[in-house]
Amino acid sequence: MSDQVEQWIAILSITFPVAAFLWEFAVVGRKRLGYRVQMDTLAADAAGRPYADVLGDMQHDGHQLKDPSFVLLRIENAGSTKIVSDDYLADPADPYGIKVTFRNRRVAAVVLTDPSEEEVPDFFFEEVSEDAGTVRTVAKPGFRRNNNEVDRTGTVRLPKVTLPRGAEYKMLVVLERWRHDDSNGDFPDPVVSGISMQGRWYDKLMKFFRLKATRTESHVFASRPAWWVIWFLVAGVCVQACFTLFLRDDRRPPLDCVGGTLHLHGSTAFGPAVRAAAEDYLNRCEGADVSIPLPDDTFEGSTDGVTGLERAGENAGIRVGEGLSDHIAFTDGPASDGHPRLAPKPVAFSVFTLVVNRDAGVENLSLAQIREIFAGGVKNWTEVGGNDVPVHLINRDPGSGTRSTLVAKVLDGREPPQFTVTDCASLNPGRYGRCRVTSTDTMLNTAASRPGAIGYSEAGGIDDHKAADHLVKLKIDGREPTAEGVEDTNYPYWQTEFAYTYGDAPAGSIAAAFLNFLTQQSGRDILHEHGHGLCSETENSGECRPV
Incomplete structure (x- = not known):
């Protein structure tokens, strides 16, 4: 169960960042129009300061501005590819690309400043020849300001500017409070949006694949979405480490689980390790019809174990050249002489x-x-x-x-x-x-x-x-x-701990499978845990001498 959970954690730890990367850079981040409100300041906050007298005397259409304020808005190509006219979220016939709404304020003046590309002003202005032969600069249809006294909002509409990767421009907006507005509170933040498309079934879908105006910020290290991805990865690594260190069972299952009943005998000293290995073998071979009886008197001593093994072989009528398939006896050191039918195997x-x-x-x-x-x-x-x-x-x-x-x-x-x-x-x-x-x-x-x-x-x-x-x-x-x-x-x-069988345990028998598990597979870890040295790993061959 823990292996499946760990696999899902690993899959999610890879899938989520990859999906976030593709969404951020291949879908949303490919075409992204970013904006940043770099200044939103009341003139009254600075009018009383030295050298700032003119801020309190600003006028428009013959009247002094009421609670004048200034907003500096930066529009930038925050994506990875060039933004063109067709990318804006607006009807192709509509000259406007971006709308900036100022609630509780009316727009008194708008100025384009600091374009990064020489071509940017061409999207805002055009020169018109007059009768007298003079040339006057006027705003193009895509660049407009509007004030709606009914809902007390001022808006600035910006054209569909073609912006190369990393290009930007700024808009300085001068605003005032509506004349019949006697409140003194702070103004709501400006709202920047693309112009909504109407009447087409795929409008909502296109919002995810076409241009959207999104707020950008200055970050020392990473953006908020990037931090979420980073913390998700950190959490995935920590959870996976906990599974590896505390929950995961690294011991591999037996290569073969042979059915039948296996009887163990012998050393009381070696018995706890063999008992633990047998219980682990049963757990790993669950469903394979394996039985290993482990009553309290399973291990009664090396001599008794050898005697019991020999008796079992004789009772089963095992002929010379054949082996008993379901009995193993463990001894501390080699068995005494007088047991010619028993075959030893150094284990640990x-x-x-x-x-x-x-x-x-x-x-x-x-x-x-x-x-x-x-x-x-x-x-x-x-x-x-x-x-x-x-x-x-x-x-x-x-x-x-x-x-x-x-x-x-x-x-x-x-x-x-x-x-x-x-x-x-x-x-x-x-x-x-x-x-x-x-x-x-x-x-x-x-x-x-x-x-x-x-x-x-x-x-x-x-x-x-x-x-x-x-x-x-x-x-x-x-x-x-x-x-x-x-x-x-x-x-x-x-x-040396020896495993004895009555004759050689037949290939494919439960006795042979358990000895293989004990010496070549996961049983080795259990012997280590009980403080035994493995004969297959010892540097001094004399410590696991043959009989």
Whole structure:
């Protein structure tokens, strides 16, 4: 769903600016007559100032102007192409092109000023020969002023001036208040418009494709419409970034979703990562008739996983040279000898860690100190620089891959001593003791609840465990229990995680599809999230050694 939303945001983020650009420059902006009221000032505002006496004495037709005012109007070609007579919004037979209306004011005088092109005055004036042989300059029919006493408006009509791109001219208009108007308020703004066309069905449509008089402004950076486009783009980028960073699922769906039921077994340490990958696989393959049962006892240990896989293959009557298609067992390290029908595949390397109750007061131990503790030679944490708390040694069952890795990688092949009590709850808080648990979860809960307890676990799952606040992940000779610690500093407590199948999983089977997903597709991201290093990515091939 989020991918579809993100696609629509991307489409709109492109379509809207492109449409705005085409409208602004190809449709409206191609032919645009701009105007700007550069001055609209009452003469009375300046008449009392030094050197401005004449402003109060202006007359017209023998009478003094009433509340005279001045308007300087600039007309400009604000489009991208030349404006010609046919572009004006007016009947072709009408000589007028633009009408300027002044409400509550009458027009006393109009003067053309500052034309940018020498030809502009020719649209306003013409020379007429008189009887006496003199030549007089008069206004052309398209240039007129009118005053309507009924609605108290003054108008100035301007001709259809041909304006090259960027050309302009200015009109200085002198106005006064109507004689019988006794109000003293400010005058309304002038209204500039094209002359409306009448009687043709396409008039309204033509307004969008022919010339319109539009107000132009001076901008430091961009016009208001441009700002709307800019903010729309900014909003689109921000929303798309939020989808990318927080909502979008970048993991690709499996290349193949094979139907059927898949049974998983094995390592309790590697189990959380495999469980998460299986749940993700089910979500991505929804509708493909895929089932992966994941009860709480799915992962009961490496040895039990191998035993269960072997039993399933034998019960299914799989012949030599064939493979079981619906079972996979995961082990911490290679399985023990005596399983000739099982086929291993290195998947990842898991990092394990020793965990200590915070009351012990230690964070870093040497290999020699750890071996002495697990040999039963250290009874109190003060002997290795910790607090005055008895040591409680918590071990896993002999079939645990986490325990066998500890023995092989950390304890130099020496098994820990037997338990002193069978139930960890029976440990005497004030005395040294040893006990044994059956799962990683029980190990962490026990170590967290017993002052002075030490145990071991897969490193990636501790931070999110409910008992994490009461536990410390021990450094070994200063080396961190992380995948980077394994590759960069030779942190010793790690193990290759193997996926075992009964014979080679048949091509096109659900077991083969899930292993491909786990090692080559989106499952790799989940293994990373759980702190595992990928065998396909490790720089040191010895960290994912073959069997």
